[in-house]
Amino acid sequence: MDHSTFKPDYLYQQVITVVKEMVEQELLLPGDKLPSLRAMASRLRVSIPTVQQAYQQLEMTGLVVAREKSGYFLQSGHDTATPRRSKLPAKPVMVNKQQLIEQVYEGIHLPDVAPLGLANPVAAASPQQALAKSMRQAMRQAQERMLDYGAIDGLTMLKAQIVQYYLALGLTVNSDDLIITNGAQEAIAIALQCVTQPGDIVAIESPCYFGIVELVENLGLKAIEIPVCPDDGLWLDDLSAALSRHSIKACLFSTSINNPLGSQMPESRMQQLLKLLCAHDVVLIEDDVYGDLYFGEQRIRPAQCFATPGEVLTCSSFSKTVAPGYRVGWMLAGPYSARAKRFKRALSCSAPMMNQWALADFMASGEFQRHLRQLRKRLYDNKQKMRLAVQKYFPEHVRVSDPKGGCVLWLDLGGAYDGGLFFQLALRAGISVAPGAIFSAYERYRSCVRISYGLPWSAEMEGYVRTLGALVQQAKKQPQPQSV
Amino acid sequence: MDHSTFKPDYLYQQVITVVKEMVEQELLLPGDKLPSLRAMASRLRVSIPTVQQAYQQLEMTGLVVAREKSGYFLQSGHDTATPRRSKLPAKPVMVNKQQLIEQVYEGIHLPDVAPLGLANPVAAASPQQALAKSMRQAMRQAQERMLDYGAIDGLTMLKAQIVQYYLALGLTVNSDDLIITNGAQEAIAIALQCVTQPGDIVAIESPCYFGIVELVENLGLKAIEIPVCPDDGLWLDDLSAALSRHSIKACLFSTSINNPLGSQMPESRMQQLLKLLCAHDVVLIEDDVYGDLYFGEQRIRPAQCFATPGEVLTCSSFSKTVAPGYRVGWMLAGPYSARAKRFKRALSCSAPMMNQWALADFMASGEFQRHLRQLRKRLYDNKQKMRLAVQKYFPEHVRVSDPKGGCVLWLDLGGAYDGGLFFQLALRAGISVAPGAIFSAYERYRSCVRISYGLPWSAEMEGYVRTLGALVQQAKKQPQPQSV
Structure with missing residues (x-):
């Protein structure tokens, strides 16, 4: 320590600045070990005690922790044991x-x-028996029609059931604005193509379901990630900052329940979100596939329930609730419906018919709820x-x-x-x-x-x-x- | 006629040139009525007899026909009553x-x-009974797995049957290169995305199935149409000319049986086609959905049978042969398989499981053939x-x-x-x-x-x-x- 007193202040300050920059640039992540005293000293051409003084200083501010015989680590813990939210990144990326x-x-x-x-x-609670019953019904009552091409936007029977489902959530859906798809993945792919061009910037969640990361890559879009809080979902301050800084074309969020964090955005915040997006004239594509799988008292309704027409495209499916192998999802496309139907038609014509029929029966019978x-x-x-x-x-x-x-x-x-x-x-x-x-x-x-x-x-x-x-x-x- | 002799030659020649240009630009189509003598005369500021002389001259060359009390018409008929092939257009279009x-x-x-x-x-001969039997089998034997996500590239059982199907056509398919899709439409969409970028030129048939016209539009590709002969399929001279003139990125043809003409390309010409494409290093995407619905002695095999790996991506489905409502198709993607699987995954995950199982059983039982x-x-x-x-x-x-x-x-x-x-x-x-x-x-x-x-x-x-x-x-x- 004596040694270090001969060094001018700015040297150990410089070390602190370097560590903070590494954190800023995410070269050091929470829990990461800091470079050893020796390594850091040699790299910055300062003495080991200078580095030590800096690390001790950082320890006092709470940014790093010292562990006996292990060295210094970037602080990774608060009092809660759940993962923390990440930072808003500086710029969108391919x-x-x-x-x-x-x-x-x-x-x-x-x-x-x-x-x-x-x-x-x-898999946790397969509806196998009831669904098989519905499928047998489908085969008995509609076998012939099952061999036909269906309407591009889906089986009327199933669409009517989904309209009912939203009605129970307080949302009146125009059947023409509802399009049955091959799972939510196709719905999201179509929604993105409805509102973006290759090269556009899309805001996604951080962390974000990898199927969406991959889709954004496939469509040649740039992504900017908005941090998600493990409790309340999307960090609106960060979104606001990103909307001000970048020309974001669309937001793609799982507002009701996030995958992988399992966070849930309260409806009051969802309304704030919509206000923010409305102010910036940015469309929200919401992925609501986990919306029905809540653990609280009641379902957080999709953002569509609080939106005016054209603000939100809602994508969902039966893959997370009934049968992923059926490949039946849907989208509420609002004023984008005509465009969405064209994409659907050119991408894969219609959705599988018998599966739609069975799901309609499954819903109508009350078995779904x-x-x-x-x-x-x-x-x-x-x-x-x-x-x-x-x-x-x-x-x-x-x-x-x-x-x-x-x-x-x-x-x-x-x-x-x-x-x-x-x-x-x-x-x-x-x-x-x-x-x-x-x-x-x-x-x-x-x-x-x-x-x-x-x-x-x-x-x-x-x-x-x-x-x-x-x-x-x-x-x-x-x-x-x-x-x- | 006397009157016209006072006119210098170049005036009636000028009328002929104008008519030929109208034909060239397709402002006049076979069977179209030519502008009346009076209208043409007034438009070109020549006398009516001059126009008449020109039309008579054109009649002698066989380009137009005079019909009593009706006027002059662009020739529309040869001795055959089938539609004639169209011309190679001048340039690719959005x-x-x-x-x-x-x-x-x-x-x-x-x-x-x-x-x-x-x-x-x-609809002409529905396989309803046999297919229902296969579907019941699927439900009995594999109900549980049917509720799961399947592999991206499809159900192994069905892939094995399709490999067998090609083996019977003399083609050995590597199962890894076979990807099950949501109908041929999705297969073609993926194939195009594997080998093109928006703005690229794709050669399609003329006339061409409208699902492909629409898909090309959706993907932001330019189309150049290659005339199809009602008998022998694609006009190879025109294709050759187009390949020389334009930087064509891929060809998308229904080589075995064209829709809407119902023409069929003999296998010898298919081999010529491949030689031509190989010389220009252009990939062929073939749409073989009608290949099995031939009226001759035997099936014209898909071009894939004559190609070396990477030359041809084959797309097909059960939609034209077994059940359009099942939404199950496939592609042989060869060296593009890894890329194609990524597109498939991001577009719509996997294909419907139970439908795949039933089709595999339908094929294995011999009912398909x-x-x-x-x-x-x-x-x-x-x-x-x-x-x-x-x-x-x-x-x-x-x-x-x-x-x-x-x-x-x-x-x-x-x-x-x-x-x-x-x-x-x-x-x-x-x-x-x-x-x-x-x-x-x-x-x-x-x-x-x-x-x-x-x-x-x-x-x-x-x-x-x-x-x-x-x-x-x-x-x-x-x-x-x-x-x-």
């Missing part, structure tokens, strides 16, 4: 995540691998059990989300750990997980993973969590030569 | 046909309208009956195609008639037809219509043809002020 996403898909669909990487909530109640209950139980298991089997420093709905947990293994490596290790152990890096168009969430509690809970499931917990230490990043 | 196509779709799906505008061959034999026989009978009816009930000057497969007749009402007006008149009479104009990215085929013989033949069907035949005279073009 997306380049397909190859990584592909590897994950390959892992998910390997035989004999427990599919914890896949978000399939239906009965099944949803059952599914929500089961998913909530699964969530509680899996969170407990994670807390039991994972190292203490691992942060885990407490989702307000949906079927996935989001884990932050800490900055010293590599989610991609963890994904590989888990796959070798016969378990698929989804690595954090695919949930962002940027280089983010590399220390995170998403695991699903959509499968029925069992001793086997608990075993998977135990196995995963034991793998965390092996997923520690290899020390690499760092450059500032 | 497509703008969606609104027109939309009106047609709306007509097709109106209730109580006989859907002669829709090409649905399956049995059904195809039956369907071909029925379609051939329908074609013969509908052609006879057209010859019986339509005015003599109407040309009708003699398709070598598929389910549609292509009628040329003659240049004095408006196919769009005929479409409107037919719709008012309770019959949908497809107007010729939607089968081209250019202003072509305005005097044509397509009608389907895919519905079971009956006295009612004959009645529809009689009604349509009686409407032709009403579809005569209104005389309009013409400008040169």
Whole structure:
């Protein structure tokens, strides 16, 4: 310490500035180990005590923590154990995540691998019996029509049921504005094509479902990610800042329940969101696929319920509630309907007929709502059990989300750990997980993973969590030569 | 005539040149009435006898015909009564046909309208019973898996059957290169996106199935149309000329059986086609949906059978042979497979599971091939009956195609008639037809219509043809002020 007193103040200040810049540029993430005293000193051509003085100073401000015999780490924890929200990035980027996403898909669909990487909530409480009954009805009553091309915008019977469904949420939908699609994925693809051109900037969530990251890449759009708070959803201040700074063409948010965080945007904030978008004249595409899978007292309604025509395109599907294999979703396209139908027609003609008929019957019979109640209950139980298991089997420093709905947990293994490596290790152990890096168009969430509690809970499931917990230490990043 | 001898030669030559230019620019189409002597004289500021001399000269060359009390008409007939091939257009164009196509779709799906505008061959001999059996099998044996997401590239069982199907055609397909899609339309959309960027030039057929015209428009591609001969398919000389003149990125042809002409490209010409494309290093996307619906001794195999890897992407489906409402098609993507799978995933995840399972069972049971034999026989009978009816009930000057497969007749009402007006008149009479104009990215085929013989033949069907035949005279073009 004596030594350092000979150094002028600005030298240790300089070290502090460098560390803060590394944080700003996300070269250091929460939980990451700071460069060693020796490495930092040599890099900045200052003495080791100067670096130490800077690190101690940073420790006093709470930005870093010292760990005995390990060194200094960027602060990763607050008093809550859920992951924290990320920062608003400086600029929109072209997306380049397909190859990584592909590897994950390959892992998910390997035989004999427990599919914890896949978000399939239906597995928790399959409506198999009731749905099979509806399908047999479809075959008996409408076999002939099933072999025909259907209308581009979908089977009238099913559309009528979906109109009813929204009516129960207080929303009057014009049947002409409702288009049945091949799952919500196609609905979102069409919605994006309705309101954007290649090269346009689209605001997405951070973290964001990787199917959307990939779609944005495929359509040649630029993405800017708006941080999502694990509790209340989208960070409106950041969105406001982004809307002021960039010429954003459309927003694509899962307003009701976010995947992977499981956060939920209160309806009051949803109204604020709409006001903000209206002021900037930006369209909202909302992905409401998890909207019905809430754990609270009641459903957060889709933003469409609070919007005036043309402000919001709503995309949803039966894939997260009834049967992903049916490939039936829909969109409320409002004034974009004519355009959306043209895209639908040119992309894939109509949706599968018999599946539409069976789903219409499933809804009309009351089985849909009965099944949803059952599914929500089961998913909530699964969530509680899996969170407990994670807390039991994972190292203490691992942060885990407490989702307000949906079927996935989001884990932050800490900055010293590599989610991609963890994904590989888990796959070798016969378990698929989804690595954090695919949930962002940027280089983010590399220390995170998403695991699903959509499968029925069992001793086997608990075993998977135990196995995963034991793998965390092996997923520690290899020390690499760092450059500032 | 005396009068004209005072005129120097170049005046009547000038009239001839103007007429030939009008033909070149397609302002005059085969069968069109030439401007009256008086109108032409006034427009070109020459005397009426000068124009008459020119028209008589043109009559001698065979380009125009004089009809008593009617005037002069552009020659529309040869000794055959089938429509003639069109010309190679001068340059590629951005497509703008969606609104027109939309009106047609709306007509097709109106209730109580006989859907002669829709090409649905399956209606001719529905495999309903056997397919229902396969679907029940699917529900019994695989109900649980049906509720799951399937693999992006499709159900392994079905892929194995399609591999077998190609093996019987002498083609060995690597299962990894086969991707199940939501019908051929999605397969073609993906194939185009694999090999082109917006703004690229794509060669399509002329006339061309309107679903492709629309898709090319949606993807922001430019189209150049290559004339199709009613007998032998694509006109290779024209293709060769177009390939030399334009930087064509991909060709999209229905090589085996064209829609709407029903022409068929002999395998020897298909090999020439491939040689030509290879020399110019241009990829062929082939639409083989009608390939199995041939009327000759044996199937014309898809171009894929004669190609080396990467030259051809083959798109096909069960929509024209088994069940359009199932929405199951496929593509052979060869070296483009990885890219194609990414597009498939981002566009619509996987194809409907149960439908895939049922089709796999339908193929494995031998019912598919049995059904195809039956369907071909029925379609051939329908074609013969509908052609006879057209010859019986339509005015003599109407040309009708003699398709070598598929389910549609292509009628040329003659240049004095408006196919769009005929479409409107037919719709008012309770019959949908497809107007010729939607089968081209250019202003072509305005005097044509397509009608389907895919519905079971009956006295009612004959009645529809009689009604349509009686409407032709009403579809005569209104005389309009013409400008040169």
